[in-house]
Amino acid sequence: MPDQTTDSGLVPALETLAAAPRLLVALDFDGTLAPFADDPSQVGALPGSWAAVLTLQRARDTEVVLVSGRPLGSLAEVSHAPEGMALIGSHGVEWRVDGHDADALTPDETARVARIGAALDEVGDRHPGVVIEHKPAGHGVHTRRVGAEEAAATNAEASRAAHDADPDVLERGGKDILEFAVRHVTKGDAIERLRALRGADAVFFAGDDVTDEDAFRVLHDGDVGVKVGEGDTLATHRVADPGALTDVLKQLARARATR
Ligand SMILES: [Mg+2]
Known part of the structure; x- marks a missing residue:
């Protein structure tokens, strides 16, 4: 049992x-x-x-x-x-x-993913403890290894950068991760x-x-x-x-x- x-x-x-x-x-x-x-x-x-x-x-x-x-x-x-x-x-x-x-990403979606990824990499460069994970359909900003304050600052910067790069980007939060995707699935x-x-x-x-x-x-x-x-x-x-x-x-x- x-x-x-x-x-x-x-x-x-x-x-x-x-x-x-x-x-x-x-x-x-x-x-x-x-x-x-x-x-x-x-x-x-x-x-x-x-x-x-x-x-x-x-x-x-x-x-x-x-x-x-x-x-x-x-x-x-x-x-x-x-x-x-x-x-x-x-x-x-x-x-x-x-x-x-x-x-099933279209070429346009693939290009959007790349654009968003480049913007997030710049955020990652400013926060050495943060890991930017590039996925085929989007990206994850991992803040597990930084403190709560830096995590919050990173997430705010990442969100701004991603939306500047692609106004239609989709954002979702998880445990110590903020994710950005181009398709809502x-x-x-x-x-x-x-x-x-x-x-x-x-x-x-x-x-x-x-x-x-x-x-x-x-x-x-x-x-x-x-x-x-x-x-x-x-x-x-x-x-x-x-x-x-x-x-x-x-x-x-x-x-x-x-x-
Ligand atoms: Mg899980």
Whole structure:
């Protein structure tokens, strides 16, 4: 039993979910499967969670998809996802589904991404502790290694610079990150699309950050959404941290594999 689960309603919800004819298990990576690390290239999924993920992936009529704000390449690298596991990066812009990569930026969007990136690099130059991450569909300004005051100043400068470079830039905040993108695609859009593509009868989604709320928003009755950690959420269930999510995934995997 998931003894770290603070939410008693979760156990029966998982049992019901596990009986769905076709199940889609969508999971955020950082802060959900993997604890945070200062160096984003050094993170890894908790072994217990990953074992459960692989069990779910092998279960019949069950598909696992990792849905991350990371670029697809970075997600593939840190997750060590087996070939055939669906990956969605850049909050839904980049897809690797059925072994097929889809990155649908237009030439105009690509040019906008480059322009915004150059403007953010200038901000990064003024703040040595800040990391500017360039992604295929946008950029992240990481302030995890600087103090709160410098983070706030950096975010204000970055926002101004990005909007000067491209008035239509889209901005979204996360944990110690401010992101700039040229296309409004969310994790919710990705889940809706994959649900339809796979004809899933039910969806499980777990995530820890504000961008995961877009995914919780598109869940239906009978789906299960699990918020990892603190903060306002639309999710119907919550666990304390990635370690507690391991228990949830183990329970779901066991129920699914033995149905
Ligand atoms: Mg996350």
